[in-house]
Amino acid sequence: MLKESYSFERRIETHMQADVIVIGGGPAGTAAAISAARCGKKVALLEKTAQLGGMGTLGNVSIFMPVGNVTGIYREIVSEMLAEYLPSGHHESIDPQYSPFLLRQYLNEKMKKEQVQVFFHCEFVGTIHKDGRIQAVVVSTREGLKAFEGETFIDCTGDARVAIDAGVPYRTGREEDGLTQPMTLMFTMQNTGKPVTPLLPEGCYRYEEESDLPQGRRLYWERNNDGTLLVNMSRVKANGAIIKDVNYAEAEALKQVFSIVNYLQRTGFETYALAHIAPQTGVRETNQIRGLYTLSEHDVVNGTRFPDAVAQTNYEIDIHSPDAKKTTDERKVDGYDIPYRCMVPAEFGNLLVAGRAISATHVAMSSMRVQATCYAMGQAAGIAAAVSIEDSCSMQDISIDKLHGLLEYQGVRFSGR
Numbered sequence: 001m002l003k004e005s006y007s008f009e010r011r012i013e014t015h016m017q018a019d020v021i022v023i024g025g026g027p028a029g030t031a032a033a034i035s036a037a038r039c040g041k042k043v044a045l046l047e048k049t050a051q052l053g054g055m056g057t058l059g060n061v062s063i064f065m066p067v068g069n070v071t072g073i074y075r076e077i078v079s080e081m082l083a084e085y086l087p088s089g090h091h092e093s094i095d096p097q098y099s100p101f102l103l104r105q106y107l108n109e110k111m112k113k114e115q116v117q118v119f120f121h122c123e124f125v126g127t128i129h130k131d132g133r134i135q136a137v138v139v140s141t142r143e144g145l146k147a148f149e150g151e152t153f154i155d156c157t158g159d160a161r162v163a164i165d166a167g168v169p170y171r172t173g174r175e176e177d178g179l180t181q182p183m184t185l186m187f188t189m190q191n192t193g194k195p196v197t198p199l200l201p202e203g204c205y206r207y208e209e210e211s212d213l214p215q216g217r218r219l220y221w222e223r224n225n226d227g228t229l230l231v232n233m234s235r236v237k238a239n240g241a242i243i244k245d246v247n248y249a250e251a252e253a254l255k256q257v258f259s260i261v262n263y264l265q266r267t268g269f270e271t272y273a274l275a276h277i278a279p280q281t282g283v284r285e286t287n288q289i290r291g292l293y294t295l296s297e298h299d300v301v302n303g304t305r306f307p308d309a310v311a312q313t314n315y316e317i318d319i320h321s322p323d324a325k326k327t328t329d330e331r332k333v334d335g336y337d338i339p340y341r342c343m344v345p346a347e348f349g350n351l352l353v354a355g356r357a358i359s360a361t362h363v364a365m366s367s368m369r370v371q372a373t374c375y376a377m378g379q380a381a382g383i384a385a386a387v388s389i390e391d392s393c394s395m396q397d398i399s400i401d402k403l404h405g406l407l408e409y410q411g412v413r414f415s416g417r
Contacts, residue, residue, distance in 0.1 A: 026054020216326030291359030
């Protein structure tokens, strides 16, 4: 018979103290670390895998979705790694396909230049907190459990793991039933220039018609001249923050990938071989914190502008069916602001949440979740953490004018301001 729970207690050695501790090295986390370091702060970036970049590298989501602006640290990345795609103005939109391997190397070098201390294979375990302040986070490392102490903490885990562990209220998925957008395993195929033999491993599906495919459609990109086809066509009904769901999704998504490859090799891509499968199935949506403000569908659709804006986007409402039906709710958006308050939980004075887990409704989150916007939110979070330290105030009470001034100094430009 299973015991319901255990009490687990031990003393944890502090591995490092820093001004800003960033948990999660995806787009939001990397930008937060860079911007805080540029404000003169000692920064530790804790990443649970062996690579930075989040879904852009680990998940092979190697295309930047068009967000209506190319500004700040995101613009730097494009200018330094994808210079041929750099638009002349900040308020233009691009959607370049890139190499996840080159981005991984680029980010490693970027962190060295910015003097950010990166710790790989550090998975978040828990928080130490008292009187409305986080004191330290505990992570699992190759040397066992270690604590990282900080003045401020930025949760960029994507699932709001730090905030939830500390007791910040949150909600999951669609408001009416908690279902999240489905998961997708990305992969690439390479044009070999000669016919390849289609392979269909044991246990896979044989798709005959486009309507048989998991999304009921073809969705891929071949933007560059190197013969690389980036494919986004699997779909698994699962919540990426639930053990049972993830166990199912990783196996089911891989089965779908081989099945899709076989279908494509029989229907127009006869010279393309499977080249790379992402090591992890991509997660679109899990948890959203309850912040000082919740971004809503009304804000997205009506183009709401906020005095405390930290990011802007016009990326469409893009909801892959949480029921795993072969439908996608896609609605054009003219442009809106994401306010700073969406990243700020009321419960802690030295904690921010940046990236897709900010305070937003299910529909609003479907628009603000893409990489370029997460870079923007992360950059603002890193600066806000630095301002909080310098002015000895809580995250809730920082000067928005000072935040905006430092964002501008770091190359961020807002439309209509």
